[in-house]
Amino acid sequence: MKKLLIILSMIIGLGAMESRINAALAAPGAAGFPQVIEGDKLRFGNLVVELFGIRAPKPGMICRAGAVEFQCGAAASQALGRIIDNYAIKCQQVSDVQLFPMLTECTIGRNDLNRLILRAGWAMVDMVTCDSHPSCATYLRDQEFAKENRKGIWMGTPPSELVALAAKPTAEDIQSSNNKAKRKATGDAPRHLFGSPFTVDLAGDMKRANAPDKTLLSFLENTF
Template sequence: MRNWIAALALVAALAFPAHAQVITGSATAADGDSLVVAGQKVRLFGIDAPELAQTCQRDGETWACGQAAKEQLSALIAGAQVHCRRLSTDSYGRAVSICKAGSEDLNRVLVENGWATAYREYSLDYVDAELRAKRYGLGIWSSTFQMPADFRHAGQPRDRAATARASTSRPSRVSGCVIKGNRNRRGQWIYHLPGMPYYEATRPEEIFCSEAEAQAAGYRRAIVRP
């Protein structure tokens, strides 16, 4: 009997490796995109919320959008058992995870309601949710704000910040999502397809998987002159 139980335990360990473990328990919000669940630090995968010290501007007024994002996450997990599927571990030792409170996908809900952006450097899973929030002016999209990654890099030495920006400017080729959206000097929202004259030189502000998606977000196709 003991050998049979040990065999089952071994099979389970092989089927569910450590990097895919589930963390379950009560949780508190550390900021808008990270938690402490059952005593373990967790970073929500694929999203990026304003930093705690970050502010946004709306109707000429400054407001604490970073603190507001944390409060939104706190409200979502209040009194709930949180279940996080760990995907990896980041450089701070946090479990990078997709988390749920009840049936709610916390990662997606935060982006859908405009309290976090899709972290395109690591995933395109939440781009569609971000586009909807942006379209309807939800959360931080009702404001003028600096992307959280740019806010963090602002205090870095120039060469480190440039390297970080360059890493986020490369379009992901996951599922063919390679259309670059960019705001030109005239303030127009333009998208570029691979092979167009300025495609390689364009630093994308958004990445799209189809022209229809880019157009729905308010972008128009770049004009290629003969």
Template sequence: MSCRRRLAASLCAALAVASAAFAGDPGRIAGPAEVTDGDTLRIAGQRIRLLEIDAPERAQTCLDAAGAPWPCGEASTQALAELIDGAKVSCAWEEIDRYDRPLARCEARGRDLGRAMIAAGQAVIYRGRPELYGDVEAQAKAAKLGMWSGDFDTPWAFRRNGPSPKIARTGAALDAALEAEKGPGSPCPIKGNVSGNGRIYHMPGQADYLRTKIDESKGERWFCTEPEARDAGWRPAAR
């Protein structure tokens, strides 16, 4: 089946290579997915952008209800990865963007991934276009979920201008505190604490992160990623 006219030649070539993953339609692809960030993934080597949502960039910082910075970009990336959690992802699209990425509605286990990200406050509707997900964004905003719990730069404003002055100041303060906490022998940011409640890991920006001290003589340690911490037997902090 030939590619639609709107597909660029480079995308058609990629689709031909990945033909085994298609459901017989050049506007569809399915298979295991690799998460790039909160609104982008790869299936069979093809980059796919979730339709009508915009997630914070991985380097982006937001402010919580108390005005403290937290790594919302990394949190959004992790949220999408946890939604998929190894399941087969099916995507369908009708157009591609200027970066040769299909703009797709994608599902895993029957769940619309874009809708789920908006509902959790881990992404926003792209440039205020409410056609698909306006209802769930209103609910997430009212419940102060995810990014809506405090202040944030819209992802498109962050890409264009970088962080706003207020968020840049607090983000710089957090970076300095993290560097002071880690020390020269601790290149990874996640704290694996051991207490009476068991093995718990704390992410930068969480409520107890800065007050948690790591004592490696007690079996406490640093982790670079959440999967690494979970595989080692730690569970995430509740807040």
């Protein structure tokens, strides 16, 4: 009887383990105490994840608050570090379109990490990816809260590059992209030698290399 109970418990245990493995495979992601890479990117060991639905300032982007300019990419990274400090983060993949870095939704306990960042004012809603997502309306309200209270990048003027990245493509942008794709597919795109954007002009290069140095000639003329 005891042997039967042991066998049954082992079967049940294996079944539970298999269900957990299947669940993990069905929803890839990561969990733990990540390192902040940028204001919307985290690293879990060798895995880099990007937060889906928002855009934080990139390194080198400049924000303006009155007459003061500051590196808001670095400020956004520091702000994210303070938000997640000493908290375990859980992230789940939300899109198969982009895998490197993996697009994920992340939470701190029951709190949506995107909402915390948006309400602190250190990111914008990414209308390119978020437009049809169920959370988009909530994210926009969080963004409006930060704007009204002049938090983060909304203390002054956000970087124009960030605004462009987060904006929904216009009909003109989509048409231009489609036209470029068609030209490339039909072979009408500009052709370059060996696929390089640079042309090779050996004769012209040799002529320029052997041409007299006008600066040196003028110096010699003025000397003698």
